[in-house]
Amino acid sequence: MLSLRVLIVDDHSLVRHGLRLIIESQPGFTVAGEASSGEEGILLAERLVPDCVLMDVHMPKGLDGITAARHIREALPTTRVIMLTMFDDDVHLERMLSAGVAGVLFKHDDSAEILDAIVNGRAKRPYLPKRIAPETRHRLLEQHTLPDDLPLTTRETEVLVYLANGFTNKEIATRLMISVKTVETHRANIMKRLGLQTRSDLVEYALKNGYMEMPNAY
Numbered sequence: 001m002l003s004l005r006v007l008i009v010d011d012h013s014l015v016r017h018g019l020r021l022i023i024e025s026q027p028g029f030t031v032a033g034e035a036s037s038g039e040e041g042i043l044l045a046e047r048l049v050p051d052c053v054l055m056d057v058h059m060p061k062g063l064d065g066i067t068a069a070r071h072i073r074e075a076l077p078t079t080r081v082i083m084l085t086m087f088d089d090d091v092h093l094e095r096m097l098s099a100g101v102a103g104v105l106f107k108h109d110d111s112a113e114i115l116d117a118i119v120n121g122r123a124k125r126p127y128l129p130k131r132i133a134p135e136t137r138h139r140l141l142e143q144h145t146l147p148d149d150l151p152l153t154t155r156e157t158e159v160l161v162y163l164a165n166g167f168t169n170k171e172i173a174t175r176l177m178i179s180v181k182t183v184e185t186h187r188a189n190i191m192k193r194l195g196l197q198t199r200s201d202l203v204e205y206a207l208k209n210g211y212m213e214m215p216n217a218y
């Protein structure tokens with residue numbers, strides 16, 4: 001059975017309550033926690049390490065959702081962030097996707113679409129609401145879908161993301177609940193398969209292919 005732990009970050013308690021009911025109606029889905037601000041969302045994400053974060057874009061106090069999403073992506077590269085928004089114009093959609101999030105949802109989307117986004121939102125191909133105009137969808141996906149030709153397993157890709165974002169072998173082992181020796185083996189396989197020689201080569205590859213953020217991108 002699919003098992004997913006979700007963190008909800010929204011400054012409205014009614015919205016959080018509604019999302020919790022939707023998420024926990026699905027077998028295997030669990031709400032790991034709730035936060036009412038960007039700062040609280042970052043702290044909870046780092047403590048709980050959820051599979052997915054549903055993040056409100058507009059929170060009037062403290063960090064906005066896009067900034068908070070960037071922080072979470074830097075700290076937890078394998079945690080997917082899906083933005084919740086009322087705005088459907090191209091400018092807002094582009095800003096959200098440029099943060100490297102796994103998808104976008106409109107707050108009035110139905111429960112089926114919310115669950116679909118949580119399951120199917122991925123870093124390589126962001127989830128976009130079905131009601132977005134086809135030409136807009138095509139353009140955004142062309143700009144923000146990463147190449148599919150990475151010759152790595154899912155686990156190796158996870159290790160690549162962590163390595164590129166500055167985690168040590170020991171930190172990666174702890175987060176993925178594997179041994180340090182296994183991390184070292186994955187790292188060696190990654191370097192061999194991608195034809196890389198140094199960590200700098202690995203970082204350059206990850207940056208070029210969207211597995212880490214550009215410095216000062218926001």
